[in-house]
Amino acid sequence: MATTIDPRRQDDLRPPAPRTRRRRGIVRVRWYTYLVLALAAAACIFPVYWMFVVSSVGSEAATQLPPRVVPGGNFLDLLRLVFETVPFVRSLINSFIVAALIAVGQAFLCSLAGFAFAKMTFRGRDALFLVLVLTMTVPAQLAVIPQYMIMSQLGWVDTLQALVVPGLVSAFGIFWMRQHISATISDELLQAARMDGANSWQIFARIAFPVVRPAAAVLGLLGFVNAWNDFLWPFIVLKSPDMYTAQIAIKALQSNISVDLGLAMAGSFLVTIPLLVMFAFFGKQMVSGIMDGAFKG
Amino acid sequence: MQNKLSAPQSATSRVLSTSLSRRRALALSALAGGTALTASACSSGGSSGSSDPNTFEFWSFTGINQKDSVEEYKKLAPDVTVKLTEVGNAQETAQGLTTALAGGKVPDLVLIQAGDLPKFMKNPGNFVDLTTLGADDIQDDYVDWVMAQATAKSGEIIGIPTDVGGMGVAYRTDLMAAAGLPTNRDEVSALWPTWQDFIATGQRYTQATGNAFIDNAATTVFLQAVSQGEEQYYSADGDVVYDTNPIVRESFDLGLAAIAAGITAKLESFTDGWNAGMAKGAFAAVAAPSWMLGSIRSAAPDTEGKWDIAVIPGGSGNWGGSYLAIPARAANPQAAWKYITTMQSPEQQLQHFIDAGSLPTTPVNYDKPELVDHTDPFFGGAPTGKIFTQAVLGLEPFVNGEYNTEISTELLNALNGVEGDGAPADAAWDTATKNIKTAIGA
Amino acid sequence: MSATLTPGTLRGVKPATATRPVEKRWERLAPYGYVAPFYVLFLVFGLFPLLFTFYVALFDWNPIGDKTFVGLENFRLLAEDPRFWNALRNTFSIWIISTVPQLIIALILAQVLNSAFLRFANFFRMAMLLPYITSVAATAIVFAQIFNRDYGLLNWFLELLGFEHIDFMSSAAGSHVLISVMVIWRWFGYNTLLYLASLQAVPRDLYEAAAVDGAGPVKQFFHITLPSLRPVIVFTVIMSTIGGLQIFTEPLLLSNGTLTCGTARQCQTLSLFLFEQGFGSFKFGYGSAVGVALFAIIVVVAFVNFLLSSRLGRKG
Helix, strand or coil: CCCCCCCCCCCCCCCCCHHHHHHHHHCCCCHHHHHHHHHHHHHHHHHHHHHHHHHHHCHHHHHCCCCCCCCCCCHHHHHHHHHHHCCHHHHHHHHHHHHHHHHHHHHHHHHHHHHHHHHCCCCCHHHHHHHHHHHCCCCHHHHHHHHHHHHHHHCCCCCCHHHHHHHCCCHHHHHHHHHHHHHHCCHHHHHHHHHCCCCHHHHHHHHHHHHHHHHHHHHHHHHHHHHHHCCHHHHHHCCCHHHCCHHHHHHHHHHCCCCCHHHHHHHHHHHHHHHHHHHHHHHHHHHHHHHHHCCCC | CHHHHHHHHHHHHHHHHHHCCHHHHHHHHHHHHHHHHHHHCCCCCCCCCCCCCCEEEEEECCCCCHHHHHHHHHHHCCCCEEEEEECCCHHHHHHHHHHHHCCCCCCCEEEEEHHHHHHHHCCHHHECCHHHHCHHHHHHHCCHHHHHCCECCCCCECEEEEEEEECCEEEEHHHHHHCCCCCCHHHHHHHCCCHHHHHHHHHHHHHHHCCCCECCHHHHHHHHHHHCCCCCCECCCCCECCCCCHHHHHHHHHHHHHHHCCCECCCCCCCHHHHHHHHHCCCCEEECCCCHHHHHHHHCHHHCCCEEEECCCCCCCEEEEEEEECECCCCCHHHHHHHHHHHCCHHHHHHHHHHHCCECCCHHHCCCHHHHCCCEHHHCCECHHHHHHHHHCCCCCCCCCCCHHHHHHHHHHHHHHHHHHCCCHHHHHHHHHHHHHHHHHC | CHHHCCHHHHCCCCCHHHCCHHHHHHHHHHHHHHHHHHHHHHHHHHHHHHHHHHHHCCEEECCCCCEEECCCHHHHHHHHCHHHHHHHHHHHHHHHHHHHHHHHHHHHHHHHHCCCCCCCHHHHHHHHHHHHHCCHHHHHHHHHHHCCCCCCHHHHHHHHCCCCCCCHHHCHHHHHHHHHHHHHHHHHHHHHHHHHHHHHCCCHHHHHHHHHCCCCHHHHHHHHHHHHHHHHHHHHHHHHHHHHCCCCHHHHHCCCCCCCCCCCCCCCCHHHHHHHHHHHCCCHHHHHHHHHHHHHHHHHHHHHHHHHHHHHHHHC
16 A cells, blocks of 8 residues: 655646656657547536536426437526525535535644654554554445434434534545655654754644645545535435435435426536536646545556 | 534634625524534434424425415414425435434424325324324314324324325326327216226227327326225234235236236336326326326426316225324424314315315315315316215225335336336236335345 | 643744653644544444444334344344345446446546647546536436436437437346446546556656567556556555445435335345335344445455455565
């Protein structure tokens, strides 16, 4: 599981360094390379686009043959119907609260723990880390029944903290931040700070965290996306519609027999919009963040 | 736990109050505060949180249009706020209710479909015994056998029946005419005194048009036929008899016969395809108990006036119907009970029938001219009151049991499997009974 | 959790020699405080529920009624329950149909994306991450429409080409393909980026030297690319195994409000079966027995993974 650290690597992953480019200049990019990539990109984009088409026309778009592929002008009307059918504004607010708290919690707590694992020595560190890695391999959902019982004992069923608290810190995030911190912060720097009498908290807060903040931000973004899109646990633990997150509201739209597919699609698209906006602004950082956290051969 | 708890909430309110206008921030932090309240509530589970005696929470399911009733109630009791939510379909609502009873926030009032009721009747302590609120005074207003299903062995009354699903067949007059079949409801009813005749009529239609006659065999044939039995999946003593009761097997075979006759559109009830098929005329007839009329109306609004309603083969029967119940931990049982007594009074049930079409559970209405002479323009002016009342009059009480839903789900699944997925018809009954044994034995 | 970050540790910077004993003790404890949130939450919401699953599985446990101790009866029933074996089969089938093509597609695309002088590289990378940010619920609704028997886009296209409509939901194979397509769509781009990152770390000189030695692209792929990607491939296989055992939302949303995913449970996964027993029929004990079985399966799979990856590791 160990990784080799590329010494040139900074926090953001830049395009291949000019040095390599120059050397590989002889190789031309073939047209079929673009064809393959264009097909893959189209496959990725089309379903989201199709979601928008049906949302903007209504269920006719989904049931008329040949299908319609140009968006219509009914999106806002359908949205109004969506808001009338389920408490969607409330759901979006709920989702936002949950995802934002989890994002902040993960960015901070995972950085802190990652820092301890990367740069501090303490008894039991390696054993603790092994436990952490092992927890990643056991899917939490096999224990959903007792998890529900615990939430019910705590009186947390139908509350947002049932989603937030267990998600505030993740094994994956700690693992990820540990790698970033080992890779980007030199031991000499920390040694120097320690010589000046800084304690570990000061070192973390004033030296380590500012350096890895971009990586922590990407982790927060990923945490936001995952929390926003989470389904099973909210589906179990949130029972009254006022507490629904947006994903559960979509499910309610879909199972509502008196409404049509156009509504379900409009709801789905609406729920995707905030992430699309976020992606438009931070997509590049997310891409490089994921690639940066990856295993290097 | 307390430490950890306080952190997210204070963060929430901070985030909210810095980024929003004061008024909205107040509203939102009230929301977040509501969460906090429930969190600190004791371990026996929170209540619905509203202590306001004039507000109560009401869970219903989709497709039954409780919105109309709630709107009506607002006119009668303007100072009361009803927070109505449609949790999902009937089964999902029952599951949501069970989860809530097991330790979540419960509503003050909940609508339960008749088929799901026995599961809850097994543990009546989860609900308010309505006799303590005065149900014994009004129980004689309702049809005996319908009331009996909501009365526990030890005498507690758990629910008040809102409607019964008197059966009928909704059919498209334009499509029947195109197939050279009669369109007048009496002539159409005369086409199918028995289910065999119904299937034969379907064959005539399909031969003439090449199209399917009914949506699917599982609900439109099997479920209707079995629901006409005096004994269904449980005997009068409460024993499981689905596998020995001849009515169940005969109904199942009728379903298979309809599939073999090729008259079904392979559209499972309440799916997207079913909705779309209804709107596009993919089938000419569908089993329609009184509460189904609303579903047809909303699935195919453009077909107004093209429908009519005939008598169900066999003449009578009941499918579905629902009950209003009050969970034991409800915060505001009094307000919920007031809603029940107001909206389910014979007068209001009659009014609701006129507005929405579901058949009252109060026999005093069954010969009122407003009901008997009522016609529905969407369904070609059919006298829906008369047709559906005839279907439920004279029905005997039948016993529903704890595993009603499981048994019926497996039987329906087996038929849908033959119809839609090409599963072998001769093995279907064995598959179904085997699956039921596994499902209710575990 | 904030208890360990006491005010004492927040004092100003002082010379090392002036550190008081109290602070030293805090310094020794500090790292435990930093990692504690994870372990506390894991104990409460991870480990304890896991152990409790084993306990609940010994009962006939109705959350709104009684609970009775039944010993190992739930496991005996489970072993004889065809629905369980069916769900197990479905889970593995969907896992294989979704994982293998997904990783192969990702490998090819990563190789292609690694071309130097590629234009629009950022656009392609971002496009491939788009499915990842789309929720499973939304994905399921869209794909259910595209693959719909009567009005689906795909079937319309097949009809245009003169083929019969395919009813994906009617058979086990069809429904597994449908679910796998959703899983592949969601994850292939993410895996492509992981592979690409690893590929970029492979020194170009290796390829150039191979090219000089006369090795074609295929030979380069098998002799340089694949060996250098071995760790990340092992990682993605493990991750997709864990993901594959948890597939839930797709079959749920294809179920039309039931929890069986098809009339003959043709696409009911283990997770959905667990949910059906626990929160559909409210048999907490039996549902927990399914959870225990799932845990046993994970242990076996993890062991196989471990054997495979350590063998691969030795070879590499």
